[in-house]
Amino acid sequence: MDIFSREIIGWHFATNHQRDLVIEALLDAIEKRQTTPLYFHSDQGSEYDSGEYLNLLENNQIIISMSRKSHPWENGYQESFYSGFKLDLGPTNHYQDLGELFEKIAKQIHYYNTQRIHTKLKTSPEKFRLDREYLFKEMGA
Secondary structure, three states: OEOOOOEOOOOOOOOOOOHHHHHHHHHHHHHHHOOOOOEEEEOOOOOOOOHHHHHHHHHOOOEEEEOOOOOHHHHHHHHHHHHHHHHHHOOOOOOOOHHHHHHHHHHHHHHHHHOOOEOOOOEOHHHHHHHHHHHHHHOOO
16 A cells, blocks of 8 residues: 555555565555555565565665554554555445455446545545546646
8 A cells, every 4th residue: 555645556466474474565556656665564464474475675774663563553544555456345245256346346446546535545546546646747847
């Protein structure tokens, strides 16, 4: 998640919560934006604390930021997204197969980024980003 625009940039789908999940999501974000983030903030889940993941961040000169243990509010943007995303997605046990679930997740992320009005931004995350990019370009920044 880009916390400036609240846009979900990189994501990956897996049946377990391991380091490959977050590595692939980060690589997806880098590929989509064709740049690396300056900072990467996460909770202290074991997948974020793996040597392979930390090396990937360090090798790309990304500054690592982690919430303290038992301080979920320090990762509030992501926690808030997950809370709303799970409600919008609904129960996942009624999908016939993983392909159907994957498609629903992809559609839900697309909807969140392009159509769902974010309460703080008063517009969709994608529109917020595009509007700011236009303003910065007009200002010569």
